[in-house]
Amino acid sequence: MRKQLYLVSLLGMYLSLSACSSEGPTSKTDKGYEGSRQQVQLKEKHMLDTRVKLTFDNYTVFVKMYDHPMSRDLLAQLPLTLTFKDYVAKEKISVLKKRLSSDHSQSKNQPKKGDFAYYSPWGNIAIFYKGHEVVTNDLVILGQIESGKENFENLHGDFTLTMEKTH
Incomplete structure (x- = not known):
């Protein structure tokens, strides 16, 4: 009986806390961090001191990385050479040989x-070389291009890109 009373009180606390959120239940986004979409966006804005240098077709682009477990996982895999292709006329994509550890992060990002x-x-x-109107739970923004994002717009067909860490 005492166990049942305890479980009922825990359930009541959970429901009352969930009701306070304007966006419904929250999702895990970072080691023990839970929060609404607004809190997730604020958390992702914290930057690392590390940049990634992207080199392709005589262009160099620098990406400032967010402080996120998946960003750190990618940095641990660098340097990488990948082949990219265009996808939906808004982004260039390449499949990694080794997936990033996701810890089931969900971020509700609308890419820009x-x-x-x-x-x-x-x-x-x-x-992303163009904005995207679709919000997705499965997209995690790892960083932001600091300069040269326009270089991706005019690339047609597949291209090879080298990624390496810089400071």
């Missing part, structure tokens, strides 16, 4: 021009 992201269902890196 210059986002450097990871799409967990396919295990691919995405570089």
Whole structure:
């Protein structure tokens, strides 16, 4: 009986806390961090001191990385050379040989021009050269292109890109 009373009180607390959120139940986005969409966006804005240098077709682009477990996982895999292709006339994508550890992160991101992201269902890196009107739970923004995002717009066909860490 005491156990049942305890479980009922825990359920009541959970329901009352869930009701306070304007967006319904929250999702895990970072080691023990839980929060609404607004809180997730604020958390992802924290930047690492590390940049990723993207080199392709005589262009160099720098990406400032967000402080996120998946960003750190990608950094641990660098340097990488990948082949990218165009996808839906808004992004360039390439499947990683080794998937990033997702810890079932969900972020409800709406990608915008210059986002450097990871799409967990396919295990691919995405570089957005145009905004995207679709919000997805499976896209995690890993970083933001600081300069040269316009270089991706005029690339046609597949291209090879080298990624390496810089400071």
